Amino acid sequence: MLENGVRIRVSGPIALLTDFGLDDAYVGVMKGVILSINPQAVVVDLCHQVAPQDVAAGAFLLATSYRYFPPTTIFVAVVDPGVGSARRAIALRTPHGTFVGPDNGLFGLVLADFGISAGAGTDRAILSGSDVAGVILANPHYFQPRVSSTFHGRDIFAPVAAHLSLGVPLSALGPVLTDVVVMSPLRPCRRGLELVGHVVYIDHFGNAITDVTAQDLEGADHLEIVVAGHHIRGLSRCYADRAGLLALIGSSDRLEIAVAGGSAAHLLGLRPGDEVIVRTGERA
Amino acid sequence: MLENGVRIRVSGPIALLTDFGLDDAYVGVMKGVILSINPQAVVVDLCHQVAPQDVAAGAFLLATSYRYFPPTTIFVAVVDPGVGSARRAIALRTPHGTFVGPDNGLFGLVLADFGISAGAGTDRAILSGSDVAGVILANPHYFQPRVSSTFHGRDIFAPVAAHLSLGVPLSALGPVLTDVVVMSPLRPCRRGLELVGHVVYIDHFGNAITDVTAQDLEGADHLEIVVAGHHIRGLSRCYADRAGLLALIGSSDRLEIAVAGGSAAHLLGLRPGDEVIVRTGERA
């Protein structure tokens, strides 16, 4: 937006999530590109140490984070094993944030929050009729002058986000996006009297976060959790509640396996996908 | 503060120190919370790779850093094994910076700079009569709407810092804090003619920083340093001064054991707590 001839910021911050790591200058270069286009941009790191090419982990981090940013935030997310291939580059405007990145499922868990999920037998969801508008990034006017086939974070996604932060309308970026790749969020299933959940993410402290939500456990009492052959009775309220292995509802409102002062993932050898079984008092 | 109806920043930057690491989005989420409350906030990373739950290392990094920031800086420090337990959440306003975090000793070395230290036989220090004002964070109006019991960095400390940066007075946050948990800084002791110091911190380069200060060595000559069975004669001025193992007064004005182009910690197997003995010419 121009005011008295000066370009002013009309968006919230630009938040970056990538699997680029911090060993190289890839993330720094994206920031340089953004600041070259919008010197007033406020750029925030969401996370850059997503495991290389782990789209599911990127989707999890994005979905558990975006609500804590201003609704005007522009999220640039680049976990993109298919960079330069036929996969599309997209931007999505939701009621809480604009998302820019590859069309590979990275935004699937965010979209699920807005009621958008895959049709039966497909990994694609229809956007029409939803609160989310999308476009295919196709207008090279908003890209770097030369687009490499290996670094769209620098050449497409960062400059598009910078232009969006200056007030460029979504519609200027390319044709309307009608469907989008999503991934079905992992959900626990009932098996007899048990709820069978899964580890979905291991964090820096070795806490194993599951797909079992606080809501799934509402009203249940006399909980027993079985994980990697260990039995945990009851939920703790915080990490300091007791020594050793414990289970609690973590900060993302999900069942989490932890060890006070240690790493549950290390102690039990846990990895994403491992089963976490919940038995409740209803069983008795 | 409101000026022409616009909220303006009245503080310096908000500096963050945590043990959250950079593998997850925990730090990013804290920034999102801050920017949601104060979009003009300048947020700076002090360090996020404090060893998990190592309160002493966090205290060391904070104490050796805060003086280099503007006195108006708000420091949010979260190394918090007791999150969600009975430990209190506090804010301290000192002549050089405001500090927000858990009451677990993390601010103890900073407080020592202002003459605040523990009474005999206790780990608590009295604030009254000092230059430091403190409050217990108790007013949920300045917290996130829902406070988890495992992530006060996001739900209490980040929002409180953001509100402080908008000019909210300390007194609005809760009742006056009369005493605070501190940790007695490690100090070298005299043993006969020797000064017996300790490694207090190992840095990224493998330099072993000790509790022996430049002041402790003032006037001493013919220094000999004994560490892990090795003898080092004299102090070097800089890392390039000589090859191999050396000792010098480092950038935090403390005796430091280093290896030019290598890691002293690795070479000697040094860890925090290890003895570093200084023999001076006075002995001869």
Next chain:
Amino acid sequence: MLENGVRIRVSGPIALLTDFGLDDAYVGVMKGVILSINPQAVVVDLCHQVAPQDVAAGAFLLATSYRYFPPTTIFVAVVDPGVGSARRAIALRTPHGTFVGPDNGLFGLVLADFGISAGAGTDRAILSGSDVAGVILANPHYFQPRVSSTFHGRDIFAPVAAHLSLGVPLSALGPVLTDVVVMSPLRPCRRGLELVGHVVYIDHFGNAITDVTAQDLEGADHLEIVVAGHHIRGLSRCYADRAGLLALIGSSDRLEIAVAGGSAAHLLGLRPGDEVIVRTGERA
């Protein structure tokens, strides 16, 4: 610059590149120093995980990054094994960015872009007659009040950059710099019908970036690349182009050895300096 009595920012961002890592507060402290001098400064991390004291890697990252930042950017680069020794502290103003750091070759690859290279049999290049102006940092008025001999990043380079960002002219910082340490960029050589290049950098994904540029390969067809005993036929366009080992022109316009979904460096045991041989159709 002063406007209505308020100091305003007259430069682009200040971008930081160091080998300090992120385990300590060294980088955070540099930001504190900058913000103490210029509270309006926009500070951006370019990279802090350059291998300790690897000046060549720092020079590579700087040279492949700076063009993506605004030309008004001030780059502070600190990979400085000789800190505190006789090596000089310098600032260089180029047509694309101002560079502040040690005179040890760190800026050599950037300077090569402006036609500045070492004379025969020397590692020094003459600045006069070029588009680049330089000074020796000698005026303590623009340093921290006390300058340590081990942390010039904090005590000299950060404060100088902050003052430059406020409009202090280069000439105020010290005497004119007439020559500067550079390093000759690695270049592939012809050996019979082969082009013999080298790995110059391994990135976070394990991609091995070489000194063979896109220009070196222009017009060549039927390419065969030999690396660590493996033969790769033809160039791929992107990482997803085929499974396993591949070669492509990467985002820095150089020949890169990669493995789709894996690490080429790990698979082939590659390290900087290793030979990468290109055979072209001209040979047949």
